[in-house]
Amino acid sequence: MRISEVFMPGDRAIVLLSGGLDSTTAAAWGKANQYELFALTIDYHQRHRCELDAARRVGEFLQVSRHVFLNVNLAAFGGSSLTADDLEVRHDVPLEVIGREIPNTYVPARNTVFLSLALAFAETVSAEHIILGINAADYSGYPDCRPEYLDAFTNMARLATKAGVEGTLQLRFHAPLMTLSKREIIELGLSLGVDFSLTHTCYSPTADGKSCGRCESCLLRLKGFQEADIADPLEYA
Amino acid sequence: MRISEVFMPGDRAIVLLSGGLDSTTAAAWGKANQYELFALTIDYHQRHRCELDAARRVGEFLQVSRHVFLNVNLAAFGGSSLTADDLEVRHDVPLEVIGREIPNTYVPARNTVFLSLALAFAETVSAEHIILGINAADYSGYPDCRPEYLDAFTNMARLATKAGVEGTLQLRFHAPLMTLSKREIIELGLSLGVDFSLTHTCYSPTADGKSCGRCESCLLRLKGFQEADIADPLEYA
Numbered sequence: 420m421r422i423s424e425v426f427m428p429g430d431r432a433i434v435l436l437s438g439g440l441d442s443t444t445a446a447a448w449g450k451a452n453q454y455e456l457f458a459l460t461i462d463y464h465q466r467h468r469c470e471l472d473a474a475r476r477v478g479e480f481l482q483v484s485r486h487v488f489l490n491v492n493l494a495a496f497g498g499s500s501l502t503a504d505d506l507e508v509r510h511d512v513p514l515e516v517i518g519r520e521i522p523n524t525y526v527p528a529r530n531t532v533f534l535s536l537a538l539a540f541a542e543t544v545s546a547e548h549i550i551l552g553i554n555a556a557d558y559s560g561y562p563d564c565r566p567e568y569l570d571a572f573t574n575m576a577r578l579a580t581k582a583g584v585e586g587t588l589q590l591r592f593h594a595p596l597m598t599l600s601k602r603e604i605i606e607l608g609l610s611l612g613v614d615f616s617l618t619h620t621c622y623s624p625t626a627d628g629k630s631c632g633r634c635e636s637c638l639l640r641l642k643g644f645q646e647a648d649i650a651d652p653l654e655y656a
Numbered sequence: 657m658r659i660s661e662v663f664m665p666g667d668r669a670i671v672l673l674s675g676g677l678d679s680t681t682a683a684a685w686g687k688a689n690q691y692e693l694f695a696l697t698i699d700y701h702q703r704h705r706c707e708l709d710a711a712r713r714v715g716e717f718l719q720v721s722r723h724v725f726l727n728v729n730l731a732a733f734g735g736s737s738l739t740a741d742d743l744e745v746r747h748d749v750p751l752e753v754i755g756r757e758i759p760n761t762y763v764p765a766r767n768t769v770f771l772s773l774a775l776a777f778a779e780t781v782s783a784e785h786i787i788l789g790i791n792a793a794d795y796s797g798y799p800d801c802r803p804e805y806l807d808a809f810t811n812m813a814r815l816a817t818k819a820g821v822e823g824t825l826q827l828r829f830h831a832p833l834m835t836l837s838k839r840e841i842i843e844l845g846l847s848l849g850v851d852f853s854l855t856h857t858c859y860s861p862t863a864d865g866k867s868c869g870r871c872e873s874c875l876l877r878l879k880g881f882q883e884a885d886i887a888d889p890l891e892y893a
Binding site: 487489490491492493495496527528529530531532534535536538539540542543544562563565567568571572574575576578579580581583584 | 724726727728729730732733764765766767768769771772773775776777778779780781799800802804805808809811812813815816817818820821
C-alpha cells in the first residue's frame with residue numbers, strides 16, 4: 420500500500436475510473452488532496468457497459484483535466500462471466516461466501532492490464548501518482564486487489580519505465596480505500612461530497628439501466644449503504 | 657531470465673508475436689521445444705502497421721493453435737514517435753549510439769502492457785509459459801527489455817492471478833534471446849528453419865512496404881545479417 424503522506428499540491432495523478440462506487444470515491448480523495456486528475460476508463464467489453472456512462476458523468480463531476488476512454492477487448496480471451504457469453508453472473512450468493520473464493524466474475528489479469536495502461540498514461544503525461552479504488556477488506560476474492568500485489572507491481576513499474584530508469588519520475592501508487600470496509604468507503608465518499616447517484620455498480624443491470632440488487636457487486640454495495648444507515652440513491656429492479 | 661530446462665512436450669505457451677525478427681525467432685524456439693503455441697499480436701496503432709501482416713504470416717507458418725489480434729490504442733496517450741504524429745522516427749543514428757540512450761521510439765510502458773495482456777491470455781487458456789523475444793544485448797535502450805525487469809514482472813504476475821494464488825498455475829517466462837546478439841538471433845532462427853522473408857522490422861517503411869534501411873530497427877537488423885554473413889531476404893528502399 421502506497422498512501423503517501425507528502426505531496427505537492429497540483430501534482431498530476433492518473434486515476435483508474437470505472438464509474439463504480441470505489442473508484443469514484445478514490446478519485447474524489449485525489450481531488451480533495453489537490454492532485455490534478457487524469458482519468459483512465461477502460462472499455463474491456465464488460466457486460467455492464469453502463470459503467471462507461473457512469474465514468475463519464477463522474478469525470479465531469481470531478482472536473483478531471485483529461486479523460487481517456489480506452490478500448491481493450493479482454494473478451495477476445497474469454498474466461499470471465501463479466502465478458503464471456505457462456506458464463507452466468509452469480510446471483511443471490513450469501514454474503515458470508517463472498518470473498519472466500521474467487522468468483523467467476525474475475526477477469527483474468529484485469530487489474531494488471533489496467534495498472535499497466537495507467538502506467539503508460541502516467542509516463543506519457545509525467546504523472547508521478549496513480550490512484551486506485553482497490554480494496555482488500557471487501558475485495559470479493561480477487562487476487563489482484565491485495566497490498567502485496569500492489570507492492571510487487573510498484574517494484575516492477577519502477578524498473579519498467581524510461582522515467583524510472585532515468586530517475587526523473589518516482590512513481591507512487593495510492594490505494595486510499597485499501598483497508599476500508601464498504602461502509603467506510605461510502606462514508607468517506609459522502610464526506611468528500613461524492614454524488615453516488617452518478618455511479619454504477621451492478622454486474623447485470625436491466626435493459627433500462629436499473630441495478631439487479633442480486634449480483635455480488637450489488638449485494639456488497641447494498642450492505643455498505645445499510646451499515647452506513649444511508650439510502651442508496653440508485654434505482655433497483 | 658526464465659529459460660526453463662524442463663518442460664512437458666505439448667505444454668501451452670503464449671507467444672507475443674510482433675512479426676519482427678526477434679519475436680519470430682522466439683516463437684520458432686517455442687515450436688522447436690514442442691510447446692503448443694498461442695500467439696498474441698497487439699495492434700497498438702503503431703506507424704509500421706505492416707508488422708501486423710507479418711505477424712499473421714509467421715503465425716500461419718508456425719501453425720499456432722490460436723492467434724489473437726488485440727487492438728489497444730496506445731496512441732491515445734501519445735508520447736512516442738512510433739505512435740504519435742508529432743514526433744519523427746530517428747534516421748541514420750550511428751550504431752555506437754544506439755542502446756546508449758532511450759530513443760523516442762520507446763512506447764511508454766509498452767512491454768508492461770503487452771506482458772499483462774499475455775498474462776490475461778495465459779490465464780484464460782491455462783498456459784503456464786509465456787515466450788518473449790526480448791533481448792538485452794541489442795536492446796536498443798529500452799528499460800523494459802532487461803532481465804531484472806522480467807524477474808520483477810514474474811514476481812508480480814504470480815501474485816496477480818487466480819491460478820497463481822490457487823497454486824494451479826506456475827507461470828514461467830521464457831526469453832530465449834535475452835543474451836544473444838542480433839547476429840546470434842539470426843543464426844538461431846535459421847537453424848530453426850525460420851523464413852525471415854516473412855518478418856517485418858522497419859519503423860518507417862515506404863508506402864509499398866519496403867524497409868527504409870535507415871531507422872534504428874533496420875540498422876540493427878542489417879548489422880546482424882552482415883555479421884552473420886547472410887543476405888537479408890527483405891527488400892530495402
